[in-house]
Amino acid sequence: MNKEIKIALVEDDENLRFLVAERLQSEGYKVLESGNGEEAEAMIITEQPDIVLLDWMLPGKQGSEVCASLREKGFDKLIIMMTAKAQDIDKIGAYNFGVSDYITKPFNMDVLVAMIDSKIKFSLNNEKAESHKFGNMEHLPNTHLLIRDGRKTELTILENRILLYFLKNKNKVINREELMMEVWGYNADVNTRTLDMHIVRLRKKIENNPDSPTYLQTVRGIGYKFVY
Amino acid sequence: MNKEIKIALVEDDENLRFLVAERLQSEGYKVLESGNGEEAEAMIITEQPDIVLLDWMLPGKQGSEVCASLREKGFDKLIIMMTAKAQDIDKIGAYNFGVSDYITKPFNMDVLVAMIDSKIKFSLNNEKAESHKFGNMEHLPNTHLLIRDGRKTELTILENRILLYFLKNKNKVINREELMMEVWGYNADVNTRTLDMHIVRLRKKIENNPDSPTYLQTVRGIGYKFVY
DNA sequence: AAAGCGGGTAAAATTGTGGTGACATTAACA
């Protein structure tokens, strides 16, 4: 390993924390431990670890708060949420807090390590997290954020997915079918109006003047295209 | 089928794999099989199949890892995840690993085939990014755009279709019937004036001086021809 | 229990495209 990777582990259950920390250390990572939200936050800001493993249920301060707070303070590395119930995350809208990914407890240690390895490789390759700029905006798909002149707007999961697809296919006319396939998958059971609705909502977030869109343009009779 | 479509099938359950592979082959696809994540990865990178069918639960390396790893290595084709539990995918955040779509096991073979067909249809369409140049103009049929010295003009569906047809038959005299057939199909119930009208509108966009067309010329008594 | 959020839908409002008739212009040929 050519660079020491720091991982912050925020978990109040000491047994679990010990287990995870030991395993991660044995994998060659440097582990920073904390069992408390407030403390963790300060530590993370000063230490700037490459990955944060964050428990969802923390005494005092909720994981979501810690996460949102870190993002506020400009922390842009990976945050992996650890949660008890599988369904929680999406329901909770965790991505809106800036969570990059999550793993459900109880988890297999191998899976966790694999996940981290893969994330690390990715973020090292890309140095910075993936990001697309257009006009005075910047889209950070990993954090579901849209930055306009420094001000942040949160995107929902669907908005994020739609925008990302457009950005990957800029200037190309995308028909509704294709877009729906991309967003809802093959078993799309939503009607076309719904897609249009999401376009409207997205426009409100990305367009300087949503009434006359400059980026996300309609192509009458076909679908839309993203121009920049 | 004008092009051989390659599908990589990564599944450790040999019975299932055999069934799927056989069906896909009978549909005319070339199938590359693998029951192991590591091996599959190498194969996919070298073979570059058009679609990867990837089991989520693999011995050794998780499907998610394989997927993420493939994406890192620049593999940008479709990856369809096959998973046991319906809820898993969204919960797991599979899209973050680069999964394009998923199908839940047990699945109906017909559904799988339909899904693949439909996916293929799009990804093949996407490959062609044609462009036709004439004079100081450039026509991008996929974007419905006409670029004249860097300035863009939008084309409507019909304009785009008509222009494309002319460009594919440059210097050839096209009679009205043929053109109407091309644009409105065989049950065209529009009158001839309508076609002329579209020619006029198109000329306004493509001709430097629409009053005396140089590209889209009239062939009195027959129809039109596109000269360049 | 109530409020807030994401996301889906129906229905009304709006808009742009394309079709048409009426008329002008042109080209061909006597």
Next chain:
DNA sequence: TGTTAATGTCACCACAATTTTACCCGCTTT
């Protein structure tokens, strides 16, 4: 040069595609 048929142009309108408004539902948090 006059006649005629073919083509060009204009202004208008219908209609379908799209946008907007307003609402519902399920879920979560307080």
